[in-house]
Structures are given as structure tokens and as C-alpha cells.
Amino acid sequence: MNQTPYILVLFYSRHGSVNEMAKHIARGVNKVNDIEVKIRQVPDVSDSTKVASPAIPEEGAPYCTLDELAECTGLAIGSPSYFGSMAAPLKHFIDQTSTLWLTGRLIDKPACGFTSASTMHGGQEQCIHSMMTPLLHHGMVWVGLPYRNKELINTATGGTPYGASHLANNTNETTLTEDEKALCEAQGKRIAEFALQLKK
Template sequence: MTQSPYVLVLFYSRHGSVAEMAKHIARGINKINGIEAKVRQVPEVSDTTKIASPALPDAGAPYCTLEELADCAGLAIGSPSYFGSMAAPLKHFIDQTSTLWLTGRLIDKPACGFTSASTMHGGQEQCIHSMMTPLLHHGMVWLGLPYKNKELINTTAGGTPYGASHLANSTNETALTDDEKALCEAQGKRIAEMAITLQK
């Protein structure tokens, strides 16, 4: 049985904001016929970079495998902004993808990023850049979020042309604004459409 093409929505979320964004990005992907969202997370790592989580998560999306990344038609990758960079668990996962780089499994597939921070200038755009860099090394095609999405102009919270973002008023603030939800869904739709286009 042939598997349907999918966009992998891959993320790390400590307090829930990025996980909430992932749901809305998946919703946007699933609005496009001929492709579906596959939502996956990465496990925690210890301060010695060994996996510190059980083999299966207690809640939420399953953990991602390298095979799921290799077989995706597109990738939406998300992380909280930690000092303007992606979180260590997501970086740890990406650092294990050298076999995919050697075999070119991700070349010409679209990718986009999303993030959350608890301050307005908490490094959201720089965090997205930190996720973009290794994916460019993989030969992926990076997609931003164009200003045809009017919420980018109107938002008083998250939202960047580099990718969707969320401004959490506290570390436990997971509720997205209407503009942030709309931008997440727009990003999901855009990467789904591009994944279909690039498969032709």
C-alpha cells in the first residue's frame, strides 16, 4: 500500500505553546487536497545530551523517527526560542540526520519554521534562522510567510515573514491570538501547496 504524501510537523515544546501552534499548522496542511499532516515531537535530552525521556511520550504527538523525516514531502519545524536559538532537544535530533544529508533525502523538499517566546524581542526571528540553517545544508527549499497574509501587518503579538511565531505573555501562556492562529494555518497551507508542486 502506497503511503499518502505528508508534511511532517516536527517540534519541541516545553510549556505547550509550540505544540498548540503545531496543531494550527497541521490544520492548514489538512485543508489542501492530496496531502496530509503528520505531527511529531522530539524527546527531552539530559544535560549530557543523552535521551532523558521514555521511549513513548506521556502525552501529545509520538516521537519522530529519521525515517519519517526522510519520507516527508515537506517539513514544518518548530521550537521555543531559547536565547535566539532552537531548543537543545530539536538540535540534538537534527544533529542525527547526517545519513539523510549523505544520501540527499531532503533535497528540493520545502521547509518552514515556527517559534514562540515569552517576550516581544525574545529572538523569534533568530530562532527561525537557527532552524533554517541546517535545512539549507540539506538542500531544502525554505518558505517564509508572505505579507499577502494581512495578519502579519495587523498583529500585535506573534507573526514574522520568516515564519509563524507566538508571543506568550508568560511561560505557561499557550493561548494563541486570532492573528497567530490564522498565520499558522496560512503557513500550513502554503507548505502543503508547495510540497505538492515540488513533487510534480
């Protein structure tokens, strides 16, 4: 039995804004017929030997498995920007994907990235680059946001051609602007369309 193609929206969110972005990415995916969406998060990691997170999250999306990543038709990956790089929990998850690299499970599948930072120059674009790099090593095809999305020109907050972003006024700010929401949904729709085209 053939599985319905799906976009995996995979993220780490510490204060909630990346989680909110993931929901809008998923809404964009849902605008495209013949493809589904799975929203998954990664658990925290610890700097000691203690267990950092329970096996099942107390709230929000389920944790992602390597099988879910391997079987996706396309990937939207998100993280807060920490000093211009993805958060350690997401990097830790990606570092466990060498078996997928060895078997070529992600080759020619489209991927995109999204991020949030609490300052205008908090490294949003560089954070997206940090998520892009290992996915290019996996042979994935990066899908950005074209300027036909007028919100890229109009926005005074988040939004980049490399992928959707959110500018939080403070660390706990999770409310997206209308431009940020529109760009997230445009990105979700675009990755879904590319996934179906590349699957043919």
C-alpha cells in the same frame, strides 16, 4: 504501493505553546487536498548520562523517527526560542540527520519554521533562522509567509515573514491570538501547496 504524501510537523515544546502552534499548522495542511499531515515531537535531552525521556511519550504526539523525516514531502519545524536559537532537544535530533544529508533524502523538499517566546524581543526571527540553516544544508527549499497574509501587518503579538511565531505573555501562556492562529494555518496551507508543486 505509493505512500500518500505528507507534511511532517516536527517540534519541541516545553510549556505547550509550540504544541498549540503545531495543531494550527496541521489544520492549515488539512485545507489542501491530496496530502496528509503527521505531527511528531522530539524527546528531551539530558545534561547527564541519565535517560531524559521515556521511549514513548507519556502524552501528546509520538516521537519522530529519522525514517519519517526522510520520507516526508515537506517539513514544518517548530521550537521555543531560547536566547534566539532553537531548543537543544530539536538541535540534538537534527544533529542525528547526517545519513539523510549523505544520501540527499531531503533535497528539494520545502520546509518552514515556527516558534514561540515569552518576550517581544525574545529572538523569534533568529530562532527561525537557526532552524533554517541546517535545512538549507540538506538542500531544502525555505518557505516563509508573504505579506498577502494581512495578519502580518495587523498583529501586535507574534508573526514574521520568516515563519509563524507566538508571543506568550509569560512562560506558561499557551493561548494563541486570532492573528497567530491565522498565520499558523496560512503557513500550514502554504507548505502543503508547495510540497505538492515540488513533488510533480
